[in-house]
Amino acid sequence: MSMQHPRITREKKTISVMVHIYCHGHHQTKGDALCPECTEFLSYAFTRLDKCPFQEHKSTCGKCLVHCYQPEMREKVKKVMRYAGPRMLLHSPSLALHHAFDGRKKPQTIAEFKKWKAQNQA
Numbered sequence: 580m581s582m583q584h585p586r587i588t589r590e591k592k593t594i595s596v597m598v599h600i601y602c603h604g605h606h607q608t609k610g611d612a613l614c615p616e617c618t619e620f621l622s623y624a625f626t627r628l629d630k631c632p633f634q635e636h637k638s639t640c641g642k643c644l645v646h647c648y649q650p651e652m653r654e655k656v657k658k659v660m661r662y663a664g665p666r667m668l669l670h671s672p673s674l675a676l677h678h679a680f681d682g683r684k685k686p687q688t689i690a691e692f693k694k695w696k697a698q699n700q701a
């Protein structure tokens with residue numbers, strides 16, 4: 580067991596579901612299988628989440644992760660989100676709802692985050 584916050588665990592589950600939807604639709608994979616490219620992308624996304632400075636206060640990956648991704652991974656995550664986002668509602672409605680809720684009213688930048696944290700510690 581790691582010390583990982585549930586927020587990050589859920590975010591990992593969300594990105595994993597999204598990458599699977601995308602890969603199945605684009606690379607003819609099925610079930611739990613992912614093509615090598617998407618496997619690499621998902622492990623990259625997980626690494627970014629582990630290093631995310633926002634941790635439990637982070638916004639959704641679509642709004643936040645794109646800022647910390649390398650340019651080529653950023654392009655990929657945008658494609659994945661655009662394709663899998665609407666489909667996730669049918670696929671995993673509860674995850675999609677959590678995702679929409681998590682995206683609301685959260686700091687989007689490190690500067691905003693620090694300000695938000697200072698206000699909430701008072």
Ligand SMILES: [Zn+2]
Binds near residue numbers: 601606616
């Ligand atoms: Zn793929």
